[in-house]
Structures are given as C-alpha cells and as structure tokens.
Amino acid sequence: MFAYIVKRILLMLPTLFGVLLITFIVTQFVPGGPVEQYIAEARRVQGGGDTSAYRGGQGVDPRKIEQIKKLYGFDKPPIERFGQMLGQYARFDLGYSFFQNKPVGQLIVEKLPVSISLGLWTFFISYLIAVPLGVAKAVRAGSRFDFISTILVLFGYAIPGFVLGVALLVVFGGQLQWFPLRGLTSVNWDELGWGARIADYLWHITLPVTAMVLGSFAVTTMLTKNSFLEEIRKQYVLTARAKGLSEGRVLWKHIFRNALIPILTGFPAAFIGAFFTGALLIETLFSLDGLGLLSYESIIRRDYPVVLGSLYVFTLIGLITKLVSDLSYVWADPRVKFD
Known part of the structure; x- marks a missing residue:
C-alpha cells in the first residue's frame, strides 16, 4: 500500500503542474488584465468617460504604466513569473490579491464557511434521499413506482441547477415572496436570539440548497438501485x-453490506465535490459570499493570483480526494488488490 500511495502522489505532481x-x-492571452484596466480607467478620467476605441497606452504616462506593470509583476518575462509562482505554491504561499489587498489564502479561508455550509446540506440531504429511494426502486424494480420515480429523478437531473435556481427565485422569492432573494442571513442577524438565528439561516438556505440538491441525487439513486439489483441476483x-x-433479513443483513460498497467508496469524492460542484453559479445567483462567487468575481476582474491560487487549492484537493476514493475500495472490499 505504501508503494502505491507514493506512486500516486508522484503522479499528482505532473498533473498539478499541467493544470x-x-x-x-x-x-497571458486574455485581454483586459489589471494593467489594461488601469490604462482604460486613466483614459476614461482624462477623456471624460470616452473609452469606445482601444488605443493601447496612448494618452497615459508611460512611466506610470511601467510602475503599474512592476506593481503587478508584469515587468518580468512570463517564464520567470511562472517559475516564481511555482516556488510560492511549493511553500503554500498563494500570493496577494491584486484588488482586495489580502493574501489569497486568507480570502479562501474567509469564503470557505459559506461553501462548506452549502456543501454539507447538499451532500447529506442528497444521500438521505438517494440511498433509501434507490433501495426502494431495486426492491420494486419494474413496478409503477420504479417507473414514475425514474422519470422524476431523471427529469430533475436534466434541469441545470442554475436554471432551477432562477425559477425558484422568480416564483418563491419574487412573486410569492416566501423566501429572501439573496444572502445567507438577514441584516439584523446579530440582534437575533439563537432560535431566531437558526430559523433565519434555514430560511435563507432553502432555495440555494434546493437548487443544488434536486439534480445531485439522481446518479446516487440509480447507482444504489443497480448495485442492489446486481446483488439480489447472486447465488448467496x-x-x-x-x-x-x-x-427484510436478506435485504439488510446480506445484500445491504455488499451493495453499498460502490456507494461508500464514492463518499470522499461526493463529500468534497459537494462544496465546489455548481457552487459558482448558485452562489453568484443567490449572492452568497463563498468560494464560487469569489472565483467568478476574480475571473471578471482578472485577479490572476486569486484565480490561480484557488485553482491550485481546488486541484490539489481533487487529486487527494481521488486517491482517498481509490484507497477506500480496498478498505471496503478486501478482495480488491493494489496490483
């Protein structure tokens, strides 16, 4: 096992480097970087707001442009900047944000609670619905219940979370006004008691979690059903x-343990993926100040340290999670060997 883990860790390095x-x-080829944004802002101030035609650095003090390039590190060749970035990442130094004047690591830590909150609710609700539903579908395979539930599950899976979120906002947030349109808590959060805080938090989290959950449990439901059906047909x-x-004893004593192996081994990836998958669109739509919204705003503003730093963290977490998922196969089923 030790040799396998070392081999997988070594294989992570070229993958991380390539990403x-x-x-x-x-x-490097995307226009509108921080230097270009400064030049456009300077022209707008000097020209009374007219920035309709791109004129490069025309009309802007060249010495000022050089100062801005040096401030952002663009006075160095790309290869040198990339090597410097890799050196920082090797020390887990993610650099500083161009526009928020904070370390990238601090920004990620500040936004992480919102994404964790969404991810935990999505993960647990999805599995609490998907596993019992998959078992019920396997036991009643071919019945009307199985047919109707399959259609509903696949229908929910086919609707993108962002589209569903828009519909939920328009209907329940706009027309009916049952739920708030944005944010994770109310403005007067600090003035509320503990019971009121919990109710206020659940009130705000309902729509975004619903948008993320509806399409996320379809795969787990069908995987559970197929796993149980495969075990039901076996000789034992x-x-x-x-x-x-x-x-009941055959189902829960004999079938359940073997059928859950594929599901249990997918727990690490599903648990981590719930924090990040689809969070960008949902957090942007509901104005939730999490990692997804941070990534979106950083891309729009060309805040390259935040974009690359968050990508580095997400990729590293994804690679480690994949390794844990593969190891869990052996821990759950001793018949599986590393070689």
Whole structure:
C-alpha cells in the first residue's frame, strides 16, 4: 500500500503542474488584465468617460504604466513569473490579491464557511434521499413506482441547477415572496436570539440548497438501485432465501453490506465535490459570499493570483480526494488488490 500511495502522489505532481501551466498560459492571452484596466480607467478620467476605441497606452504616462506593470509583476518575462509562482505554491504561499489587498489564502479561508455550509446540506440531504429511494426502486424494480420515480429523478437531473435556481427565485422569492432573494442571513442577524438565528439561516438556505440538491441525487439513486439489483441476483441471496430467512433479513443483513460498497467508496469524492460542484453559479445567483462567487468575481476582474491560487487549492484537493476514493475500495472490499 505504501508503494502505491507514493506512486500516486508522484503522479499528482505532473498533473498539478499541467493544470497550472495551461491556466497560466490562457491568462497571458486574455485581454483586459489589471494593467489594461488601469490604462482604460486613466483614459476614461482624462477623456471624460470616452473609452469606445482601444488605443493601447496612448494618452497615459508611460512611466506610470511601467510602475503599474512592476506593481503587478508584469515587468518580468512570463517564464520567470511562472517559475516564481511555482516556488510560492511549493511553500503554500498563494500570493496577494491584486484588488482586495489580502493574501489569497486568507480570502479562501474567509469564503470557505459559506461553501462548506452549502456543501454539507447538499451532500447529506442528497444521500438521505438517494440511498433509501434507490433501495426502494431495486426492491420494486419494474413496478409503477420504479417507473414514475425514474422519470422524476431523471427529469430533475436534466434541469441545470442554475436554471432551477432562477425559477425558484422568480416564483418563491419574487412573486410569492416566501423566501429572501439573496444572502445567507438577514441584516439584523446579530440582534437575533439563537432560535431566531437558526430559523433565519434555514430560511435563507432553502432555495440555494434546493437548487443544488434536486439534480445531485439522481446518479446516487440509480447507482444504489443497480448495485442492489446486481446483488439480489447472486447465488448467496438465493441460498439465504432457501434457508427460510425473511426478505427484510436478506435485504439488510446480506445484500445491504455488499451493495453499498460502490456507494461508500464514492463518499470522499461526493463529500468534497459537494462544496465546489455548481457552487459558482448558485452562489453568484443567490449572492452568497463563498468560494464560487469569489472565483467568478476574480475571473471578471482578472485577479490572476486569486484565480490561480484557488485553482491550485481546488486541484490539489481533487487529486487527494481521488486517491482517498481509490484507497477506500480496498478498505471496503478486501478482495480488491493494489496490483
């Protein structure tokens, strides 16, 4: 196992390097960087707001442009800047934001609670619905319940979370005004008691969690159903029934443990993925100040340290989670070998 883990960790390094390299190259060709934004703002001030035609640095003091390039580090060749960035990331120094004047690591830590809150609710509600529903569908395979639930599950899966979020906002937030349109808490949060705070938090979190949950449990539901169906057809189940065991004992004592192996091994990836998958659009739509909204605003403002730093953290977490998921196969099923 130790050799396998070391091999996988070594394979993470070129993957991480490739992701950062491709993203860094893309950022070099995207127009509208911090230097260009300064030039456009300077022209707007000097020209009374007319920035309709791009004129490069025309009309702006060249010495000022050089100062701005040096401030943002754009006075160095791209290769040198990339090497410097890798050196910082090796020390887990993610640099400073161009526009928020804070360390990138501090920004990520500040925004993390909102994304964790969304992710935990999405993960637990999805699994609490998906696993029992998948078991019920497997036991009643081919019935009307199985057919109708499959249609509903796939229908929910086909609707993008962002589109569903817009519909929920328009209907329940705009027309009916049952839920707030934005934010995770009310303005007077600090003045509320603990009971009122919990109610206020749940009131705000209902719509975004609903938008994320509805399409997220379809895969787990169908995986649970297929896993149980595969185990139900095996010989040991027929033997258990032939011995006179009740259907409930056969299902929960014999089938349940083996059928949950694919689901349990997917827990690490699903748990981490719930924090980030789809969070960008949902957090932007509901104005939730989390990692998704931070990434979106950083891309729009060309805040490259935040973009690359958050990508580095997300990629590293994803690679480690994938390793844990693969190891969990062996821990859950001793028949699986690393070689």
